[in-house]
Amino acid sequence: MKNIILTGDRPTGKLHIGHYVGSLKRRVELQNSDKFDEIYVMIADAQALTDNFDNPDKVRANITEVALDYLACGIDPKKSTIFVQSHVAELTELTFYYMNLVTLARLERNPTVKTEIRQKGFGASLPMGFLTYPVSQTADITAFKANVVPVGEDQLPMLEQAREIVRSFNGLYGETLVEPKAVLPENKSCLRLPGTDGMAKMSKSLGNCIYLSDSADEIKRKVMGMYTDPNHVKVTDPGNTSENPTFIYLDAFSTDEHFAKYLPEYANLSEMKAHYERGGLGDMKVKKLLNNVMQETLEPIRIRREEFAKDIPAVWEMLKQGSEYAKSVAAQTLSEVKRAMKINYFEK
Numbered sequence: 001m002k003n004i005i006l007t008g009d010r011p012t013g014k015l016h017i018g019h020y021v022g023s024l025k026r027r028v029e030l031q032n033s034d035k036f037d038e039i040y041v042m043i044a045d046a047q048a049l050t051d052n053f054d055n056p057d058k059v060r061a062n063i064t065e066v067a068l069d070y071l072a073c074g075i076d077p078k079k080s081t082i083f084v085q086s087h088v089a090e091l092t093e094l095t096f097y098y099m100n101l102v103t104l105a106r107l108e109r110n111p112t113v114k115t116e117i118r119q120k121g122f123g124a125s126l127p128m129g130f131l132t133y134p135v136s137q138t139a140d141i142t143a144f145k146a147n148v149v150p151v152g153e154d155q156l157p158m159l160e161q162a163r164e165i166v167r168s169f170n171g172l173y174g175e176t177l178v179e180p181k182a183v184l185p186e187n188k189s190c191l192r193l194p195g196t197d198g199m200a201k202m203s204k205s206l207g208n209c210i211y212l213s214d215s216a217d218e219i220k221r222k223v224m225g226m227y228t229d230p231n232h233v234k235v236t237d238p239g240n241t242s243e244n245p246t247f248i249y250l251d252a253f254s255t256d257e258h259f260a261k262y263l264p265e266y267a268n269l270s271e272m273k274a275h276y277e278r279g280g281l282g283d284m285k286v287k288k289l290l291n292n293v294m295q296e297t298l299e300p301i302r303i304r305r306e307e308f309a310k311d312i313p314a315v316w317e318m319l320k321q322g323s324e325y326a327k328s329v330a331a332q333t334l335s336e337v338k339r340a341m342k343i344n345y346f347e348k
């Protein structure tokens with residue numbers, strides 16, 4: 001069996017450091033490991049439209065932003081196919097057939113979708129497209145026969161849904177589709193990076209992000225304004241590190257070398273955490289270190305991004321070529337699906 005990756009992002013905003021540690025960084029490592037036969041990175045504009053159908057300009061503008069973020073982080077179009085979802089019409093057709101294999105009750109049970117519906121306050125005006133996006137995500141994954149899907153933790157229910165559809169399809173129509181598995185970040189803090197406001201998830205739609213494209217000043221302002229432990233009022237108070245986003249970001253990004261360079265009084269993060277927990281370490285010092293770490297991590301990404309941004313037509317040409325190739329692969333799977341379903345009436 002071939003080793004094939006599919007991942008993607010919704011063009012609802014620029015990509016942030018949660019995307020970076022949750023999925024992007026891993027994708028680049030996997031891409032450069034040469035262990036994969038094919039890698040597909042999808043800009044999920046059709047999915048973004050399920051809750052932004054009234055704002056197509058936003059989706060369109062963010063396709064460019066997300067593509068720039070990819071290139072800046074090291075996704076290389078020579079090794080990975082970067083494509084735009086809406087330009088692979090075969091995905092919609094697959095979705096239509098997969099819809100028959102899922103019940104409304106099953107869709108309503110998806111915990112990530114449930115949370116998102118609540119956050120977006122849809123109530124009775126929930127668009128059908130939004131509720132069914134896990135089915136279209138199954139089409140995205142299976143169209144490319146992907147067996148590996150590097151994602152953040154919030155995507156686990158989507159992968160479970162995809163596996164169920166694949167099993168049910170293969171059971172009914174014969175072995176055709178490949179069951180995918182999720183690959184999560186190894187570092188626990190990266191599974192679901194919290195927002196700068198302490199909310200459970202940094203999310204483009206919640207406005208609590210540090211973006212990969214933020215300027216040095218913006219990064220500093222955001223880090224200095226971060227939520228910490230509300231009970232850590234005086235420096236001498238004992239503090240909490242496990243639910244404190246400043247420490248969670250340090251878990252995700254800092255190395256012992258950062259300590260040697262910026263705060264040599266601690267050998268590593270464990271020593272610093274112990275000090276905060278017993279009291280006597282102020283938030284300002286933690287934030288200053290975090291700012292240094294974030295600046296060092298994001299500066300090279302920002303510089304590369306500015307380089308790619310000088311030639312936007314070249315970025316769109318790359319997306320066009322990627323989409324054409326992706327379309328040819330998805331068309332092949334669709335014809336296998338139709339044959340399995342016995343709806344290949346006009347095939348010789």
Ligand code: ATP
Binds near residue numbers: 009193202
């Ligand atoms: P939206 O609010 O529009 O849904 P988002 O910020 O959730 O945007 P997505 O495009 O839905 O971003 O997610 C893209 C990928 O990034 C997914 O694999 C998801 O699991 C991962 N991801 C998103 N946010 C985080 C986060 N805070 N921590 C870790 N991974 C994340």
Ligand code: MG
């Ligand atoms: Mg999301």
